[in-house]
Amino acid sequence: MKNSISILVVDDEPENFDVIEGLFLNQDYELSYAPSGQDALESLGNFFHPDIILLDVMMPGIDGIEVCRQIKAMPEWQAVPIIMITALTSKEDLAHCLAAGADDFISKPVNSLELRARVHSMVRIKQQYDQIQNWSKLQQSTIELLESSLTELRGNLAGSLSHELNTPLNGILSSFLLLDSYLDEMDAEEIQEIINIGTTSAKRLEKVTQKFLTYLYLELKTDKFLNDRTPDMDIQGAETETSLISDIATDKAKAFERSNDLTLEIQDATIRFTSQHLQWLIDELLDNAFKFSEPQTPVKISGQVIDEVFQLSISDSGRGMTQEQIDKIGAFMQFERYYYEQQGVGLGLKIAQKIVNLYEGKILISSTYQQETIVQIELPVAHGVISNPLATVPEKL
Numbered sequence: 456m457k458n459s460i461s462i463l464v465v466d467d468e469p470e471n472f473d474v475i476e477g478l479f480l481n482q483d484y485e486l487s488y489a490p491s492g493q494d495a496l497e498s499l500g501n502f503f504h505p506d507i508i509l510l511d512v513m514m515p516g517i518d519g520i521e522v523c524r525q526i527k528a529m530p531e532w533q534a535v536p537i538i539m540i541t542a543l544t545s546k547e548d549l550a551h552c553l554a555a556g557a558d559d560f561i562s563k564p565v566n567s568l569e570l571r572a573r574v575h576s577m578v579r580i581k582q583q584y585d586q587i588q589n590w591s592k593l594q595q596s597t598i599e600l601l602e603s604s605l606t607e608l609r610g611n612l613a614g615s616l617s618h619e620l621n622t623p624l625n626g627i628l629s630s631f632l633l634l635d636s637y638l639d640e641m642d643a644e645e646i647q648e649i650i651n652i653g654t655t656s657a658k659r660l661e662k663v664t665q666k667f668l669t670y671l672y673l674e675l676k677t678d679k680f681l682n683d684r685t686p687d688m689d690i691q692g693a694e695t696e697t698s699l700i701s702d703i704a705t706d707k708a709k710a711f712e713r714s715n716d717l718t719l720e721i722q723d724a725t726i727r728f729t730s731q732h733l734q735w736l737i738d739e740l741l742d743n744a745f746k747f748s749e750p751q752t753p754v755k756i757s758g759q760v761i762d763e764v765f766q767l768s769i770s771d772s773g774r775g776m777t778q779e780q781i782d783k784i785g786a787f788m789q790f791e792r793y794y795y796e797q798q799g800v801g802l803g804l805k806i807a808q809k810i811v812n813l814y815e816g817k818i819l820i821s822s823t824y825q826q827e828t829i830v831q832i833e834l835p836v837a838h839g840v841i842s843n844p845l846a847t848v849p850e851k852l
Contacts, residue, residue, distance in 0.1 A: 459484060459485045459486075460482050460483060460485065460506045460507065460508060461485045461486075461487065461503075461504060461505045461506045461507075461576055462479070462485070462486050462487070462488060462489070462505060462506070462507050462508075463486075463487045463489060463495065463505035463507070463508045463509070464476075464488050464489070464509045465489045465491075465492060465494075465505050465508065465510045465511060465514075465519070465522065466488075466490070466509075466511040466514070467490055467491055467508065467514045467515060467599070469488070469490065469515055469672075471511065471540075472486075472488045472601055473492050474511065474565070474809070475565070476692070476728070477569060478565075478567045479490070479571070479574075482510070482571075484625070485573075487502075487503050487505065487622055489503065490514055491514060491515070491517070492514055492516060492517035492519065492521065492522035493516055493517055493628045494524070495508075495510075495522060495526075496517070496522060497708045498527070498749070499529070499532060500531065500532075504641075505535060506535065506578065506581055507535065507536050507537075507538065507574060507577050507578065507581065508526070508535060508536070508538070509538050509540055509574075509770040510522060510523055510538070510539055510540065510557075511539075511541070512539055512540065512541035512542075512543060512548075512552065513541070513542060513543075516679075519539060519541070519552075520539075520551055520552060520555045521555070521758055523537050523539065523552070523555040523556050523557050524555040524556060526556070527555070527556030529793055529802050533556075533589075533628045534581070534584050534585075534644050535733050536558040536577035536580060536581055537557050537558055537559075538554065538557070538558065538559045538560060538561060538574065538577060539557045539560040539561070539633045540560070540563060541558070541560055541561075541562060541563065542562070542563040544562060552801070558577060558580075559573050559576075559577060563626050564841050567605070568699050569740050579841065582657075584830055588631075590604065591819075608685040616747055618826070620660070620663060621655075621763025622659070623656040623657065623659040623660035623663070624656075624660060625652055625656075626653065626655070626659075627640065627653050627660070627744060628632070628654045628658055629652075630653030630656070631653065633649050634649055634650075636744070639807070648733075649800075666802050666803075666806070669735060669802075669806060670765050670802050670805065670806055670809075673806060673809040673810060673813070674808075676813060678805065690729065690732075690814060690841065691725075691814060693728055693732075694725050694726070694727060694728075694793065695725070695726055695728045695729065695730045695733050696723070696724075696725055696838045697721055697722065697723060697724045697725070697726060697758060697765065698721070698723060699730060699733055699734070700719075700721050700733065700737055700756065700767070701721050701756075703733075703734055703737040703738060703741070703758055704717060704719060704737060704741055705719075706715070707737075707738065707739075707741040707745065708754070709743065711745040711746075713745055713750055715751075715756075715839055716745075716750065716751060716752060716753055717752050717754050717756070717758070718753060718755045719755075719756050719757075720755070720756070720758070720759075720760040721756065721757070721758045722758055722760055722765075723842040724758075724760050724765055724836060724838065725837040725838045726765050726834050726835060726836055727834075727835040727836065728814060728834060728835070728839060730815075732736040733842070735806060735810060736806075736810045736811070736832075737756075737769075737789070737809055738802070739768050739802075739806050739807050740803070740804075740807055741756075741769065741826075742773040742803055743771075743803050744770075744773070744828070745771070747773040747774055747828070748769065748773030748774070748800065749773070752771070752772040753770075753771070753772055754769075754770070754772075755769070755770045755771075755822050756769050756801065760836055761835050763836045764834070764835065764836060765833070765834040765835070766831070766832075766833060767831075767832040767834060768829060768830070768831050768832075769829070769830045770827060770828065770829040770830075771824065771827065771828055772827050773827070773828060774825055774827050775822040775823050775825055775826050775827055776820075776822040776824065777822075777824050778822075804820065807832075809828070811834070814834065814835055815835070816832060816833050816834050816835060817832065817833040817847055818830065818831070818832050818833075819831045819832075
């Protein structure tokens with residue numbers, strides 16, 4: 456990385472370069488020399504990469520004014536300041552210099568203090584310009600990234616959320632239409648079957664709606680925390696026993712009819728977490744663990760206090776994810792939906808991340824594709840409260 460300022464001196468008299476070089480001796484400038492305008496034009500970008508150009512006006516061949524005009528016509532060099540060094544003193548001559556694109560000029564004989572001051576001024580202007588350009592490039596990159604993300608988000612919304620809303624709505628509507636049209640022709644068993652289809656669809660719609668509302672709630676919570684940096688009193692004073700994790704996991708395993716697949720090794724402790732947030736966190740992670748692994752494959756939850764931090768791990772032997780998929784985890788993001796029929800809107804892992812971030816905890820997702828996924832979480836322990844610091848109790852359901 457270049458630290459010194461590069462100055463290109465263009466002058467047909469080498470003695471003038473020697474004088475200028477002496478003026479900048481022991482200063483943070485790197486000087487280069489071109490003996491003619493033609494040499495300067497041919498060497499820009501090849502041998503010379505100047506930050507500032509000191510250009511003599513009166514030179515044989517291509518004079519300084521024409522050299523200046525040609526340099527300023529090159530897009531890559533337009534921003535490089537050019538200081539004209541001239542023995543001409545008439546206002547008309549100086550106007551020609553400025554019209555050619557010169558940024559400043561200095562009269563011969565050169566005064567050392569004046570030259571250094573003008574060069575320093577041009578350096579400051581050039582650095583400000585470079586900074587603005589860098590900000591502009593960063594802004595453009597950010598805009599392009601946001602546009603790409605929004606395009607992807609729109610696609611995910613169209614592909615997942617609409618499906619997850621329409622499917623249960625169609626189930627509910629179809630149930631009512633069937634009952635409305637054929638109720639008199641149905642026996643009690645058929646009516647009950649139609650009611651069960653409608654009830655299942657309604658519960659699925661409720662689950663999608665609640666998950667979406669949970670995500671919006673956490674999004675607003677996160678924005679408020681990032682913008683205000685004010686402590687959330689509900690979070691600050693929260694305390695929940697880790698035994699709740701076992702209760703949530705047990706219920707979730709029963710719902711998936713996979714109680715025999717679940718292994719629990721949870722140390723008794725008290726963590727700084729609301730019970731509602733812990734419910735959401737474990738529910739989302741286990742929902743994914745059971746959904747994306749086959750029955751009769753293990754799902755394990757372990758947790759213990761290490762250095763006053765509760766280390767929680769949830770693993771499954773399911774289809775896993777590639778590193779690229781892990782890197783792209785976001786709201787409404789689902790992977791390989793065309794290959795695997797699955798319910799959900801792709802919010803689970805994003806919800807988990809947002810919950811953990813609210814407590815300034817850590818979440819790490821590691822996975823081996825088609826083999827396993829492990830989610831490791833660090834949660835804050837309530838100060839001075841560890842129920843059982845000596846051991847974890849394995850439990851096989």
